[in-house]
Amino acid sequence: MAILPIVKYGDPILRRKVKLVTDFTNLDNLVKDMLDTMGNESGIGLAANQVGMDMNLLVLDISGFEDEDDVDPRVFVNIDIIKEEGEIEIEEGCLSIPDIRASIVRAETITIEYQDLKGNIKTEIFTGLAARVILHENDHLIGKYFTDYLPTSQKTVIQKRLKEISETGFPSVSVTLT
Numbered sequence: 001m002a003i004l005p006i007v008k009y010g011d012p013i014l015r016r017k018v019k020l021v022t023d024f025t026n027l028d029n030l031v032k033d034m035l036d037t038m039g040n041e042s043g044i045g046l047a048a049n050q051v052g053m054d055m056n057l058l059v060l061d062i063s064g065f066e067d068e069d070d071v072d073p074r075v076f077v078n079i080d081i082i083k084e085e086g087e088i089e090i091e092e093g094c095l096s097i098p099d100i101r102a103s104i105v106r107a108e109t110i111t112i113e114y115q116d117l118k119g120n121i122k123t124e125i126f127t128g129l130a131a132r133v134i135l136h137e138n139d140h141l142i143g144k145y146f147t148d149y150l151p152t153s154q155k156t157v158i159q160k161r162l163k164e165i166s167e168t169g170f171p172s173v174s175v176t177l178t
């Protein structure tokens with residue numbers, strides 16, 4: 001078990017589109033470490049570039065939410081969102097943007113194509129919290145933050161906090177935007 005350092009807002013690797021995974025032979029240890037790291041921070045999703053890895057891989061664990069169907073941690077490689085349906089507003093946070101939370105509107109139900117840890121291609125539909133986490137983490141893999149969706153007025157409110165995070169890893173005060 002290893003807890004990996006989490007890359008914070010402002011690091012260039014979080015503003016780039018990551019590379020697709022082509023070598024599936026050595027992913028198990030990384031996935032284990034990512035799940036440990038996420039659990040250690042009480043996170044429910046983590047993208048590989050949030051631990052400094054330039055690869056299209058994300059993990060999801062919403063087992064702490066008893067209303068949800070997905071009780072086991074999940075891993076998605078080379079993920080592609082192929083369909084989005086409906087709209088729902090949910091409050092989001094991010095391990096790379098600590099102590100900042102905001103309500104964001106995204107699709108309620110998504111269809112994704114991805115590869116599993118053996119490289120098998122799969123198609124699956126997710127809704128609710130699982131869909132939300134996948135959309136948030138997939139955004140990391142294409143260089144986007146949830147704060148990018150905020151209106152200018154709210155971006156202005158957190159601008160200074162984001163700068164603090166990029167400089168010290170944490171904001172001097174926490175902010176929740178509703």
Ligand SMILES: [Zn+2]
Binds near residue numbers: 095
């Ligand atoms: Zn995030």
